[in-house]
Amino acid sequence: MRSTRATVRAGVSLAATLPMLAGALALGIPAAHAADNPSRDTLAGTKPAWATAGADRGAASDGAPVSARVYLAGRDAAGLADYARAVSDPHSASYGKYLTARQAQARFGATEAQVAAVKAWLASAGLSVTSVTRHYVAVTGDVAAAERAFGTQLHNYAKGSGTYRAPATSATVPAALKGTVLTVTGLDTAPHRASHDDRLPPPETVFRNAGPFSSYYGSNTASTLPEAYGTKIPYAVKGYTGKQLRAAYGAGTRTGKGVRVAITDAYASPTIAYDAATYAKKHGDAAWGSGQLRQVLPKKYTHTKECSAAGWYGEETLDVEAVHAVAPAANVTYVGSASCADEDLLDSLGKVVDNHLADIVSNSWGEVESAETPDIAAAYDQVFQLGAVEGIGFYFSSGDNGDEVANSGTKQVDSPANSAWVTAVGGTSLAVGKDDTYQWETGWGTEKAMLSADGKSWKDFPGAFTSGAGGGTSRTVAQPDYQKGVVPEALATANGSAGNRVVPDIAAIADPNTGFLVGQTQTVPDGKTNGKSQAYSEYRIGGTSLAAPTIAAIQALAQEARGGTPIGFANPAIYAKAGSKVYHDVTDNPTGSGLAVARVDFVNGYDATDGLATSVRSLGKDSSLAAVKGYDDVTGVGTPANGYVESYRRR
Numbered sequence: 001m002r003s004t005r006a007t008v009r010a011g012v013s014l015a016a017t018l019p020m021l022a023g024a025l026a027l028g029i030p031a032a033h034a035a036d037n038p039s040r041d042t043l044a045g046t047k048p049a050w051a052t053a054g055a056d057r058g059a060a061s062d063g064a065p066v067s068a069r070v071y072l073a074g075r076d077a078a079g080l081a082d083y084a085r086a087v088s089d090p091h092s093a094s095y096g097k098y099l100t101a102r103q104a105q106a107r108f109g110a111t112e113a114q115v116a117a118v119k120a121w122l123a124s125a126g127l128s129v130t131s132v133t134r135h136y137v138a139v140t141g142d143v144a145a146a147e148r149a150f151g152t153q154l155h156n157y158a159k160g161s162g163t164y165r166a167p168a169t170s171a172t173v174p175a176a177l178k179g180t181v182l183t184v185t186g187l188d189t190a191p192h193r194a195s196h197d198d199r200l201p202p203p204e205t206v207f208r209n210a211g212p213f214s215s216y217y218g219s220n221t222a223s224t225l226p227e228a229y230g231t232k233i234p235y236a237v238k239g240y241t242g243k244q245l246r247a248a249y250g251a252g253t254r255t256g257k258g259v260r261v262a263i264t265d266a267y268a269s270p271t272i273a274y275d276a277a278t279y280a281k282k283h284g285d286a287a288w289g290s291g292q293l294r295q296v297l298p299k300k301y302t303h304t305k306e307c308s309a310a311g312w313y314g315e316e317t318l319d320v321e322a323v324h325a326v327a328p329a330a331n332v333t334y335v336g337s338a339s340c341a342d343e344d345l346l347d348s349l350g351k352v353v354d355n356h357l358a359d360i361v362s363n364s365w366g367e368v369e370s371a372e373t374p375d376i377a378a379a380y381d382q383v384f385q386l387g388a389v390e391g392i393g394f395y396f397s398s399g400d401n402g403d404e405v406a407n408s409g410t411k412q413v414d415s416p417a418n419s420a421w422v423t424a425v426g427g428t429s430l431a432v433g434k435d436d437t438y439q440w441e442t443g444w445g446t447e448k449a450m451l452s453a454d455g456k457s458w459k460d461f462p463g464a465f466t467s468g469a470g471g472g473t474s475r476t477v478a479q480p481d482y483q484k485g486v487v488p489e490a491l492a493t494a495n496g497s498a499g500n501r502v503v504p505d506i507a508a509i510a511d512p513n514t515g516f517l518v519g520q521t522q523t524v525p526d527g528k529t530n531g532k533s534q535a536y537s538e539y540r541i542g543g544t545s546l547a548a549p550t551i552a553a554i555q556a557l558a559q560e561a562r563g564g565t566p567i568g569f570a571n572p573a574i575y576a577k578a579g580s581k582v583y584h585d586v587t588d589n590p591t592g593s594g595l596a597v598a599r600v601d602f603v604n605g606y607d608a609t610d611g612l613a614t615s616v617r618s619l620g621k622d623s624s625l626a627a628v629k630g631y632d633d634v635t636g637v638g639t640p641a642n643g644y645v646e647s648y649r650r651r
Contacts, residue, residue, distance in 0.1 A: 040151050040172035043181065045374025047152075048188050050159045051166040057156040060165050062144040066154075068127075068186035069136040069343060070118055071379050072110040073179060080108040084388035084421070088569040089482075090576055098391035098568060101356045108386065109134055114180045121174060125149035135350050135383070150184060164190040182382060183375040185343065192342040192376060193307060194266070194365040207522065209540050210600045210612055213238035217431035217439060217514065222598040226457050228616050229594030236597045236617070239517025239540035240432060241283045242325025245509065247436035249326075249554055250642035255286070256327030256556035258564050262358035263320060263549065264348045265365060267304070268297050268336040269313035271521040271534075272320060278536055279321050279519035286328035293320065293331075296351060298338040307340035317520045318541055319364055319549045325516075326553035333357050340365070342376050346383065349394075353387045359559060359566040361387070362552035363416075364397045364545035368408050369474060372415040377476070384421035384569075391566035394422040395552045397544035398504040399470020402445060402623030406465060411624065413472045413503045420480040423570050424503040425551045426635045427469030427510020427544045428586055428627075429595070429619040438641075440590040443634030444469040444511040444542075445622025451614040458616050462596070468622035469510055469544055470503065471633035477501035482572045486579075487631050505571055507586065507635035508550040512542030513597050513617045516550075524606070554640050558648040567648065574637060579630065582647045583638030588620035588627045595619040 074080065086094035099107065118137050119129050126145035131138045143154050143165075151172035156163050166188035173181045214220040218234045227233070245251075269275070272295070277288055301309065316334060323332055335351055338344040345365070352361055384394055399414035401407035417424035427444035449463030472494075479492050479499035492499040509516065519538045559567050567573065577583065589595070596618045603610040620627065627634040 039175045041175050041178040043171045043173060043183050043375070045378065046171040046184055046187065047167045047169055048190065048373045050190070051155070051157045051168070051188070055157040055159065056168075057158055057163055060143045060154040060156055062142060064143045064165070065140065066143055066146040066186070067138075067140050068146065068184055069138050070122065070184050071136045071182040071382065072114065072118065073182040074108045074110045076108055077179075077182065077382075080382070080385050080389065084385040084569065087391070088388050089572045096391070096565060096568070098566060099389050101354060101390055104386055104389050105134060105354075108389070110180070117177060118180065121177060122149055133350065134354055135346075135379070146187065150187065154187065159190055162190075164188065166190070183378045185375045185379060188373060192367070192371065192373070193303070193340045194342070194345055194367050207539050208537060208602060208606050209238070210602045210608070211235075211238070212600060216244070216436075217433055219434070225451070225455075225598050225614065228458065228461065228596040228618070231593070233596045233598050233616065236513045236599045237515075237540070239515055239538070240430070240509070241517055242285050242328070243283075244432045244436050245326055245516070245550060248430060248432050248438045249508065249550070249640040250644055251326065251554070251557055252645060254557035254560050254645055256330030256553065256560055259327070259330045259360065259556040259559045260333065260358040261323055261327065261330045261552055261556050262333045262335055262352050262361045263316070263323065264335045264337065264345065264352070264361065264363050265312055265315045265319065266307055266337040266340040266345070267301055267309045267312045268295055268334065269316045271313075272316055272334070275317055275520050275536060276320050276324065279538075280324060282519065283325070283517070285325050288324070293324075293334070295334045295336060296357065297336045298344075298347075301338050302344070303339035303341060312340070314518070314520055314541075315364055315545060318516070318518050318545060319362055321518055322516060322546060322549040323362065323553045323556075326550055327556040330553065330556040346379055349380075349383045353383055353390065353392060356390055356392065359392055359568075360552050360555050361392060361394045362549040363394060364543075364548045366396060366399065366414045366417055368404055369412045369415045369418050369476060370408065370410060372418075372476075374476070377415065377419070380416050381419055381421050384419060388421060388569040391568040393555065393566075393568055393570045395425055395548050395555070396422045397470075397548040398424045398426045400467050400543045400545075401470060402465065402468035403472055403625050404470065405623060411472060413474050414470050417470065417503050418474045418477050418501055420477055420501050421569065423505050423551070423574065424636070425544060425548045426471055426504030426507035427542075427547045428507050428635055428639055429511035429514045430509040431514065438584075441584055441586045441635075441639055442588050442590060442595060442620035443586060443622050443625070443627025443632070445588075445620055445625065445634070446511065446513060447618040447621040449616050451616075461616065462618040462621065463616070465621065465623055467512075468625065469507065469547075469634050471625050472503060473633070474501040474503065480571070482575045486575050486637070491633055502633055504633070504636040506551060506574055506637055507639050508547040508554070510542050510544045510547040511619065512540065513599065513619070515540045515542030516546050551640075554645065557645045561645050562648045562650050565650070573648075577647060578637040582641055582644040584641045585629055585638045586627050586635040587629060588622075
């Protein structure tokens with residue numbers, strides 16, 4: 001899965017201290033002792049937890065290449081966090097008093113003198129500055145120069161099946177730069193790559209659902225298949241459409257008119273305009289207007305093989321079509337990242353904030369929390385805080401592997417959904433009945449059992465866990481104030497008596513077995529010459545990659561309801577409504593009798609050539625996580641109900 005925070009000390013005029021800084025650098029402080037020298041300031045969290053003495057494989061070669069980013073803390077890092085909290089809190093006098101991107105930069109961004117001082121320090125150590133943005137100074141060089149600059153030695157460490165370079169002690173900066181440098185990334189070379197949260201087929205290989213289907217939940221009973229939980233079960237839906245989702249989540253007459261939604265993913269689908277337009281026409285969604293969908297893309301792409309670039313095309317397609325289906329009048333900007341690496345995803349988020357491209361940002365990607373190092377977390381949090389002061393809210397999918405034990409061997413949450421500055425979106429199984437009526441939801445968690453050879457029973461029913469909404473208690477992020485009094489103490493203190501952040505905050509449809517119908521151009525066999533061709537086709541899909549854009553679209557409707565005024569960082573407002581009727585309080589077994597659907601799939605994923613596979617998918621079985629009354633670590637405070645959208649109206 002998925003892929004940071006600073007404090008400011010007493011201000012110092014860096015322009016006046018440059019001569020002193022140069023003198024300190026000339027002292028040639030030995031790297032091994034730099035952290036103990038009072039002329040250096042430690043960058044906490046820059047030595048990864050896995051860089052232990054037992055894993056140490058010796059010093060890195062002095063001439064080995066290094067590429068790093070020095071993130072800038074700006075004028076007032078503590079003030080940035082304080083202001084972000086104040087403008088996001090409905091009980092604060094500063095609530096909603098957002099800054100423009102220009103004002104945010106002027107008040108909290110790095111000064112020219114700070115940037116110049118950082119560049120001079122890095123150059124004096126022998127590193128070459130390759131680029132400078134509002135957020136960081138990027139450099140290249142070798143290990144020897146990096147060790148001089150950051151006052152630490154770089155060693156090779158065993159991690160899993162690989163060996164990676166990392167600092168032997170926390171990186172440091174000259175004392176004259178205290179409060180100017182937020183963190184440094186790139187000194188550790190372990191992979192930091194996000195993946196999207198669902199099981200999407202890459203365009204090169206066609207994927208189709210076999211059927212039979214239900215057109216709405218329960219419309220087609222699998223009468224010839226064995227019972228499950230004492231009753232005949234329905235076939236899985238073909239895939240819900242926007243009309244059904246809008247009805248389930250109380251959209252009413254709202255369309256998201258005038259609201260800007262951004263979507264970040266890696267790479268970009270070459271057929272997105274055609275696919276989105278075709279899908280809208282086929283399913284009765286409003287036609288896309290001129291300029292309503294646009295893309296902001298990098299000049300070039302990297303890591304295409306390591307990131308399985310083509311697999312991200314379907315992610316973009318799902319996100320774009322889901323947002324438009326639920327909020328058909330919202331303007332959508334897709335911001336594609338150059339790769340799935342953290343540094344490139346951070347650049348995409350930075351573009352949204354620096355140019356205020358949208359008020360609502362949907363992000364369907366991430367990695368396990370144990371893969372996130374504090375330096376990366378600090379860089380992410382700074383962007384999220386800058387977004388908050390501008391009235392921008394970030395929505396992240398919580399993950400598709402439940403408690404992550406089956407996936408990683410460790411019970412943990414995902415990041416950046418673990419950040420206290422984003423809205424983490426969990427997932428449900430959704431039943432929409434005849435006439436688009438909301439029936440019930442469970443927490444998304446699936447157990448799968450196959451049909452026996454004689455067709456008379458389900459083998460090892462209910463079967464093994466396959467997937468479920470991510471959630472649980474963070475090990476690294478402290479409990480934010482907005483969760484206190486709502487999140488049960490047992491969850492908050494699961495990893496420490498002081499309390500930690502619990503994921504998710506809110507939820508929406510995610511289960512692929514009750515999923516959303518998506519239309520995408522894919523590569524298909526031509527059936528005649530064993531050749532292949534490109535063709536538009538549709539399939540049902542899910543994952544919290546569906547939940548995140550669905551909630552982003554619902555928030556667009558809510559922003560329209562409050563007259564277009566941005567909601568901004570929504571968590572304080574979301575938790576202020578906890579326990580009210582504006583949420584569906586989702587539990588795992590709402591009918592009291594157990595729930596399941598039948599699925600028939602093509603063995604090869606696209607046609608019946610290699611046969612069919614029939615299975616039963618039990619619902620509400622999310623690893624060790626459970627959806628219960630009140631707040632829970634599968635669905636958060638619940639899912640939007642009738643009244644949620646209008647609850648944001650200003651009265």
